[in-house]
Amino acid sequence: xxxxxxxxxxxxxxxxxxxxxxxxxxxxxxxxxxxxxxxxxxxxxxxxxxxxxxxxxxxxxxxxxxxxxxxxxxxxxxxxxxxxxxxxxxxxxxxxxxxxxxxxxxxxxxxxxxxxxxxxxxxxxxxxxxxxxxxxxxxxxxxxxxxxxxxxxxxxxxxxxxxxxxxxxxxxxxxxxxxxxxxxxxxxxxxxxxxxxxxxxxxxxxxxxxxxxxxxxxxxxxxxxxxxxxxxxxxxxxxxxxxxxxxxxxxxxxxxxxxxxxxxxxxxxxxxxxxxxxxxxxxxxxxxxxxxxxxxxxxxxxxxxxxxxxxxxxxxxxxxxxxxxxxxxxxxxx
Numbered sequence: 203x204x205x206x207x208x209x210x211x212x213x214x215x216x217x218x219x220x221x222x223x224x225x226x227x228x229x230x231x232x233x234x235x236x237x238x239x240x241x242x243x244x245x246x247x248x249x250x251x252x253x254x255x256x257x258x259x260x261x262x263x264x265x266x267x268x269x270x271x272x273x274x275x276x277x278x279x280x281x282x283x284x285x286x287x288x289x290x291x292x293x294x295x296x297x298x299x300x301x302x303x304x305x306x307x308x309x310x311x312x313x314x315x316x317x318x319x320x321x322x323x324x325x326x327x328x329x330x331x332x333x334x335x336x337x338x339x340x341x342x343x344x345x346x347x348x349x350x351x352x353x354x355x356x357x358x359x360x361x362x363x364x365x366x367x368x369x370x371x372x373x374x375x376x377x378x379x380x381x382x383x384x385x386x387x388x389x390x391x392x393x394x395x396x397x398x399x400x401x402x403x404x405x406x407x408x409x410x411x412x413x414x415x416x417x418x419x420x421x422x423x424x425x426x427x428x429x430x431x432x433x434x435x436x437x438x439x440x441x442x443x444x445x446x447x448x449x450x451x452x453x454x455x456x457x458x459x460x461x462x463x464x465x466x467x468x469x470x471x472x473x474x475x476x477x478x479x480x481x482x483x484x485x486x487x488x489x490x491x492x493x494x495x496x497x498x499x500x501x502x503x504x505x506x507x508x509x510x511x512x513x514x515x516x517x518x519x520x521x522x523x524x525x526x527x528x529x530x531x532x533x534x535x536x
Contacts, residue, residue, distance in 0.1 A: 232330040232337045236303070239338075246339035248304050250363065257366040261300040265290040265442075266357040269394040270414070275352060276403060277410035280318050283356060284325020285332070286391045289417035290442065291360035292333040293497065296421050297438040297453070299370040299428055300362035302335035310343040311354035322356065325416070333421040335360065368428075372453035372500070374436040375526050380506040381450075381460060383467060383523035384424075384513060386496030388415035392443045393491040400480035412472055420497050423516035427499070431509055437500035441492040447533045448489070450498060459529025460500075462488075463536060467521045469494040488535045500526060 230240070238247035252258065267286045274283045292302040307326050309319065319342065330337045349355070389397065397413065398406065406413065428435055437453040450460045464484070473493050476482065487493060501509055506522055513520045527534075 232327050232335070234303070234334075234336045237336050237338055246304070246306070248336070248338060248361075250303075255363065255365060258363050259366050259369065261295045261298050261362045261364055262360065263291045263294040264357065264359045265294065266355065267391050269398065270389075270391050271353075271355065272398060273394065273406055273410060273413050276407055277414060279410065279414055280321040281325040281328075282414050282416040284322045284327070285329040285416035285419070287326055287356045287358040288329025288333060288335075288360075289419045290391055291358045292329075292335060292362070292419060292421050293417070293440045294442075295360055295362040296424055296497075297370065297440050298362075298364055299368050299438070300364040301425060302333050302360055302362040302421060304336045304338045304361055305330050306338065306359040307340035308343065308357040308359070309340070309354060310345050310349065312344070312346045312349040313351040314354050318354070322354070326356075326358070329416075329419060332419045335362070368432065370428075370435065370438055372437040373455060375453070375455055375458055375500050376436070377458065377526055377528055378503050379436055379500050379526040380503045380522050381462065381524040381526065382499040382501055382506060382509060382513075382520050383495035384420065384497045384499070385418075385519040386441070386492045386494055387418040388412060388470070388472060390417040390442065390492055390496055392445070396480070396482075396490055397476060400476055400482075409472075418496050420518075423513065423518055424497065424499075426516060427509060427512060430512065431501070431505055434502040434505040434509070435499055436502070437498075439498045439500075441495055441497065445490055445492055446488045446495075446535055450533045451531055453500065454526075454531045454533075456531050457528065459527050459532045459534055460524060461527050461534045461536060462524040464488065464493075466523045467494060485535070495523065498523070 236249045238249055267283050271283060274280050327337050439449045439453050441449050446462055454460055473491055477487050510520050
């Protein structure tokens, strides 16, 4: 059998170090001035300038991309899923009113081509730049035996900051508030297990461009809305897994329901195609997929029109898709 080495068992440390050196210059492009160390150390340092805040609260999130990665492998396109990894996290902490500060990634694989990994990290870095946060570290884990050759998984971890008195938690939502839905870029990063059940591999490959559209990052435009309409935005929800029913209910007070009027916007064709081909009931669709709405704002009714106009100026389509009514923290899709 000969001498056993770590490389023979499937882990190439030297190759991993070459990869890390190649991505250093790429990752530095996302660095904010608060980043104190280069990647590659035992820890990453980020200086919080406390003089910029009165009472700062740190907000964190962790999420992955899910089985959308199966489509990426099928189509052999890997840059957009990196953006997804960032978007799933920064959009989540945005729901509290927080500005993302820094991001860490975790990429696990058995045997993957170096150019695939570079595409993934390039996408992660692009997402960080788009959301204004820094990719300051992470882990690239070689795990032979855990994944088939060519397969990999991505997870992300994000930390942001918000002033304590500006935290958005839904407590201010009241009867009569309007619910604004902001357009998604497509399926985003949830519901792909259902999508893969509806379409066969050939169909999935043919629709690869549509299915791999990256999750829209809402950070910069929505933070601008929060700056201008701080007192009018009472709740924010990121429409991901569990979609309308699960995600909107998270921000509701115990005596309020959210009534969503599904005829107030037209879901993009990809959602209608999935529903037709899979013979899927409406409730299942709105409980699984975003149906063309990636983020919702619950706002003071008097400011709804002005906020929609401002979102349009910021290049985001939006609609009043419902309102807050008396209830028991439930979501009604009517």
